[in-house]
Amino acid sequence: xxxxxxxxxxxxKLVAELDRxxxxxxxxxxxxKQLNPGTLSWWRTRLRREEAPRPDSGSSxxxxxxxxxxxxxxxxxxxxxxxxxVLANGVTLRFEHALDGRGLERLARAFQGGS
Numbered sequence: 001x002x003x004x005x006x007x008x009x010x011x012x013k014l015v016a017e018l019d020r021x022x023x024x025x026x027x028x029x030x031x032x033k034q035l036n037p038g039t040l041s042w043w044r045t046r047l048r049r050e051e052a053p054r055p056d057s058g059s060s061x062x063x064x065x066x067x068x069x070x071x072x073x074x075x076x077x078x079x080x081x082x083x084x085x086v087l088a089n090g091v092t093l094r095f096e097h098a099l100d101g102r103g104l105e106r107l108a109r110a111f112q113g114g115s
Contacts, residue, residue: 004034011043018044019092052089 006014018028018040025044029037083095085107095103 012047015044015047048090
């Protein structure tokens with residue numbers, strides 16, 4: 001049976017649920033009937049590109065303030081992803097190992113386009 005057609009708003013809602021879940025698109029789709037993981041990934045990418053803030057031409061830095069939130073996560077999630085960075089455009093970066101000062105410095109340089 002073919003998957004039902006969904007509106008852009010329905011895909012936004014599903015992608016938001018996916019991002020909050022911490023699951024991969026494949027694992028998330030497995031919890032839903034008639035949800036194709038490839039289509040879910042495609043919509044996630046498309047919506048992130050459309051919603052990503054465009055850097056101001058007058059801005060000297062593309063960095064935004066960081067907001068730290070306490071997130072209640074299950075033990076498996078904490079053990080698998082001890083460090084999670086959520087960017088303003090909705091992109092989530094998860095690191096399997098804790099980042100020390102050097103790791104954070106390298107990450108910051110990567111976002112500035114340095115080496």
